[in-house]
Amino acid sequence: MPVITVPEAFNEEALYVDLRWSFGYSLYLKCEGFNFAGSIKLKAATEMVDAAERDGLLRPGSIIVESSSGNLGVALSMIAASRGYRFLCVTDSRCNLATRRAIEALGNEVHIITEPSPxxxxxxxxIDHVRMLCASDERYVWLNQYTNPDNWGAHFHRTGPEIAAAFPNLDVLFVGAGTTGTLMGCARFFRQWHRPVRIVAIDSAGSVTFGGPAGRRMLxxxxxxxxxxxxDESYVDDVVLVEEPDSVRACHRLARNGFLFGGSTGTVVSGATGWLSEHDAHHLTAVAVAPDLGERYLDTIYQTNWLQGIYGEDVLSPRTRQSV
Incomplete structure (x- = not known):
């Protein structure tokens, strides 16, 4: 029976869903949402805060500040509350209301950016707003998930080894690309593993991460x-771009079978099943990483009026994905 004194001490790391029943391929979904922060971002948040404390960057009275679309903000907010820091999350208007309320419920502050940079x-x-805050008050400490090696280090030390232990015959790993911390950590781990593993990055259409043109992204x-x-793209074997309506449809398909996941998971599952179909990969052992669960998306991905207002009334009809 686990007994803990701080919330970051608990994280279910060995739970997988076999998606063969629904998608027809041997695809195992690593569920990372079963912790008090509700997402895989707990690992990176813990690693970055631990390092900042060891390096003397975080001291009594420090205010942690970070730019986040949501999940890292919740994880840092939880850790800040546990360790006696204040936390300020800089997000934008696409951040889910439930996420913002979770950060505030933990006693911390949210700044919402309403206008994008041209x-x-x-x-x-x-990021400009975070830099302005740091310049205005030396108490602010920016962990900077976008450049911090402890972001990917958390997954090099934990997520990659967890997957390897569960699937010693792994052939292909699908990882969503946001800050690319999970992607880079897992890819670096499997690059030095005893057998080759194909690393497939799943990204949203409209993202510039892998050189594509910028476009509207609402999730x-x-x-x-x-x-x-x-x-570092040298660690990535393939990239799959997924249109947001395909992400939504994958989420709804999973939900119809009793599994409520978040938008990033829908994107990863859609991209992974598309890749497996194109490569006729019934014989491969494949794992995909599910970053979070779906409760924070009830007002968006699982809300019909929101979906139709953003994507049109045919949002749940079949569409195609794009590989690069």
């Missing part, structure tokens, strides 16, 4: 309007 979108505007989590500094 050159670098909402992400650029958020928080995956994709960027500024190329992540920690990305």
């Amino acid at each position: 050159e670098s979108g909402f992400l650029g505007a958020r 928080p989590g995956l994709g960027t309007s500024v190329r992540p500094a920690i990305l």
Whole structure:
């Protein structure tokens, strides 16, 4: 029986859903949402805060500040509350209301950016705001998930080894690309593993991460309007771009079978099943990483009026995905 004294001490790391029953391929979904932060971002948040404390960057009275589309903000907010820091999350208007309320319920503050930067979108505007805050008060400590090696280090030390232990004959791993921390950490781990593993990055159409043109993106989590500094494409074998309506349809398909996942998981599952279909990969052992669960998306992905207002009335009809 686990007994803990701090919330970050608990994280279910060995739960997988076999999607063969629904999608027809041997695809195992690693569920990362069963912790008190509700997402895989707990790992990166813990690693970055631990390192900042060891390095003396975080001290009594420090205020942690971070740009986040939501999940890292909740994880940092939880850790800040546990360790006696204040936390300020800089997000934008696409962040789910439930996420913002969770951060505030934990006693912390949210700044919402309403206007994107003409050159670098909402992400650029958020980062500009963080830099302004840090320049205004030395108590602010920016962990900077976009450049911090402890972001990908968390997954090099934990997520990659967890998958390897569960699937010693792994052939292909599908990982969503946001800051690319999970992607880079897992890819670096499997590059030095005893057998080759194909690393497939799943990104949102409209993201510039892998050099594509910028486009509208309404689902928080995956994709960027500024190329992540920690990305090294030499570790990535394939990239699949997924249109947001396909992400939504994958979420609804999973939900119809009793599994309520978030938008990033829908994107990863849609991209992974598309890749497996194109490669006729029934013989491969494949794992996909599910970053979070679906409760924070009830007012968006699982709300018909929101969906139809954003994507049109045919949002749940079949569509295609794009590989690059």
